[in-house]
């Protein structure tokens with residue numbers, strides 16, 4: 001897995017075993033394509049290497065460039081339960097940026113969570129997507145076969161209140177799916193303890 005950080009957000013990439021092209025997980029801030037491209041250079045890649053993308057959730061620091069990815073011909077996946085979150089994000093972006101161009105939703109590839117493993121395998125990427133709808137109702141996490149878990153803005157277990165069952169369920173789901181090294185969007189990666197002290 002590759003990643004770089006810009007403007008406080010980590011952007012992640014997985015390389016296809018079929019053709020070496022990249023799957024981007026999360027897609028930066030709106031209107032920052034050049035800055036994002038500079039970030040890609042730091043990991044030895046460029047924009048043309050991105051063939052596929054999906055986002056952990058539709059907030060503007062994670063999906064701001066999806067519109068431009070679609071325009072550039074990147075195959076952008078969206079999970080069924082994420083569709084409803086796009087409009088709210090774009091309304092917020094448009095308030096501050098009149099030049100923002102809306103995502104052409106007809107070009108998004110809508111998939112079910114249960115189909116994610118199969119769909120990713122078809123493009124040479126091994127791992128699975130799980131719903132961790134805590135930070136937002138559309139939030140997901142991606143876990144590679146090596147146990148790397150990209151968890152978006154899921155709050156850390158260490159900050160969990162004892163009665164927060166929803167957050168505990170989300171972390172249980174990540175453990176159950178083999179997540180061991182956790183990659184948050186706005187913090188450094190860390191090793192997950194085998195089980196949360198209850």
Ligand SMILES: [Zn+2]
Pocket residue numbers: 059061062153185186
């Ligand atoms: Zn965020």
